[in-house]
Amino acid sequence: MSLLAVEDVTLKFGGLTAVNRLSFAVDAGEIFAIVGPNGAGKSTVFNLISRFYTPQSGALRFDGHDLLAVRSSDVAALGVARTFQNIELFDHATVLQNLLVGRHRHRRSNILSEILFTPAVRRQEVENRERVEEIIDFLDLQPYRDKMIAGLPYGVRKVVEMARALATDPRLLLLDEPASGLSVEETSDLRWWIEDIRRQMGITVLMVEHDMGLVGQVCDRVLAMADGAQLALGTPAEVQAHPAVIEAYLGHPA
Numbered sequence: 433m434s435l436l437a438v439e440d441v442t443l444k445f446g447g448l449t450a451v452n453r454l455s456f457a458v459d460a461g462e463i464f465a466i467v468g469p470n471g472a473g474k475s476t477v478f479n480l481i482s483r484f485y486t487p488q489s490g491a492l493r494f495d496g497h498d499l500l501a502v503r504s505s506d507v508a509a510l511g512v513a514r515t516f517q518n519i520e521l522f523d524h525a526t527v528l529q530n531l532l533v534g535r536h537r538h539r540r541s542n543i544l545s546e547i548l549f550t551p552a553v554r555r556q557e558v559e560n561r562e563r564v565e566e567i568i569d570f571l572d573l574q575p576y577r578d579k580m581i582a583g584l585p586y587g588v589r590k591v592v593e594m595a596r597a598l599a600t601d602p603r604l605l606l607l608d609e610p611a612s613g614l615s616v617e618e619t620s621d622l623r624w625w626i627e628d629i630r631r632q633m634g635i636t637v638l639m640v641e642h643d644m645g646l647v648g649q650v651c652d653r654v655l656a657m658a659d660g661a662q663l664a665l666g667t668p669a670e671v672q673a674h675p676a677v678i679e680a681y682l683g684h685p686a
């Protein structure tokens with residue numbers, strides 16, 4: 433059974449159909465990319481899965497749950513985490529503090545037990561700290577752990593955002609243009625991290641990405657979109673060779 437299923441989903445903004453009867457499914461353990469020209473509807477699909485938007489029709493399922501019955505604030509608790517095209521972190525907090533916020537969904541305590549700092553709360557704090565330190569090690573963020581986000585280079589902030597998403601222990605990680613703005617070297621590191629996120633952490637990855645080099649290297653399958661609809665779906669090589677994809681990118685038939 434697929435981990436994520438998008439079934440015949442349509443989302444309109446007034447007269448504009450941003451997503452048009454789109455269907456695709458991502459299997460557990462896959463690295464899956466959505467590609468397409470600007471305005472194709474890729475980010476809108478992420479915003480639908482994150483439940484920022486509700487479609488006019490269609491269904492969204494995650495691990496057997498009806499996502500449309502879940503509020504945006506509860507999606508992380510189901511096991512879906514994401515990064516954003518425009519990095520969203522607390523700029524005036526440290527890397528460590530940002531990642532601890534990412535652990536928020538693992539709080540099992542109530543306010544009284546937190547005030548009393550009960551053994552259970554203490555245990556949980558230690559657990560959260562340990563997990564966050566593991567992620568800091570995993571993504572080579574040790575040199576930055578106590579640094580404020582605001583002072584960090586763009587490439588490092590992007591890694592921190594991925595780390596914060598991982599701190600929620602997701603089953604599905606949504607990466608919105610992870611390579612955009614990164615140097616060739618940073619993109620190469622990203623490639624290995626994405627592969628390790630799947631291999632070592634067992635996390636399924638769905639990403640929106642323009643860098644076809646990266647997509648070809650790490651993805652099992654690719655969905656190409658244009659005008660909110662599917663153009664092609666298959667392996668990176670199949671999608672890149674698809675006449676409709678070539679036409680959408682070049683503006684004329686191959």
Ligand SMILES: Nc1ncnc2c1ncn2[C@@H]1O[C@H](COP(=O)(O)OP(=O)(O)OP(=O)(O)O)[C@@H](O)[C@H]1O
Pocket residue numbers: 445448449450468469470471472473474475476477
């Ligand atoms: N909140 C919104 N209100 C109105 N129109 C929107 C909204 N969000 C997106 N759109 C429109 O929906 C269409 C799809 O946008 P979307 O951002 O999903 O495309 P995209 O494929 O992610 O593009 P890009 O690669 O430039 O990020 C575009 O025409 C966009 O202008």
